[in-house]
Amino acid sequence: xxxxxxxxxxxxxxxxxxxxxxxxxxxxxxxxxxxxxxxxxxxxxxxxxxxxxxxxxxxxxxxxxxxxxxxxxxxxxxxxxxxxxxxxxxxxxxxxxxxxxxxxxxxxxxxxxxx
Amino acid sequence: xxxxxxxxxxxxxxxxxxxxxxxxxxxxxxxxxxxxxxxxxxxxxxxxxxxxxxxxxxxxxxxxxxxxxxxxxxxxxxxxxxxxxxxxxxxxxxxxxxxxxxxxxxxxxxxx
Numbered sequence: 001x002x003x004x005x006x007x008x009x010x011x012x013x014x015x016x017x018x019x020x021x022x023x024x025x026x027x028x029x030x031x032x033x034x035x036x037x038x039x040x041x042x043x044x045x046x047x048x049x050x051x052x053x054x055x056x057x058x059x060x061x062x063x064x065x066x067x068x069x070x071x072x073x074x075x076x077x078x079x080x081x082x083x084x085x086x087x088x089x090x091x092x093x094x095x096x097x098x099x100x101x102x103x104x105x106x107x108x109x110x111x112x113x114x115x
Numbered sequence: 116x117x118x119x120x121x122x123x124x125x126x127x128x129x130x131x132x133x134x135x136x137x138x139x140x141x142x143x144x145x146x147x148x149x150x151x152x153x154x155x156x157x158x159x160x161x162x163x164x165x166x167x168x169x170x171x172x173x174x175x176x177x178x179x180x181x182x183x184x185x186x187x188x189x190x191x192x193x194x195x196x197x198x199x200x201x202x203x204x205x206x207x208x209x210x211x212x213x214x215x216x217x218x219x220x221x222x223x224x225x226x227x
Binding site: 004009034036041042043044045046049093103104105106107108109 | 119149151156157158159161164204206214215216217218219220
């Protein structure tokens, strides 16, 4: 079946630094990728939708200058958390739409801890 | 209903028991209802995508029903096995937009 790989699975960074999370569709082309964030005991919340070759569409309340999304190819999207703060510590997960039936497939997620 | 709500939040059953849980979603402007199975440290796995009122889908021992008029879906697991232990997520999609709105999930634990 279709696979989406997300890397890194866990990352710890210092406050004020930037961290990049990658999302790759391994065996299909994904024209659209989605980035979610999940805080403890809450649901997955969509942060932004990215289409290959164009600017991402951000959900209300998500700072586009803080969460930079790049979808430069049909198999790779990246999320960069800039000037990270402890309150950005969360679980981030991507999904990609494509493959048979244009299904949505998820990555494994990334745990970000900002210290 | 404005958001997607799932109940119960968690469930603990014994091997062999059958179980079910609920997903409630906004019935207005409904497009599709997705069910995912999410094991710890793995990717959420798509189980079903349902669009039509009265739809019933089955995959092995797992089945789901959909009522779009009243805005709910049930997921059933027959003869639960320890490997069914996971969090089951539902997500609603409104209109033709791609955006999925998720519930908080039902965490199922099946013990021997």
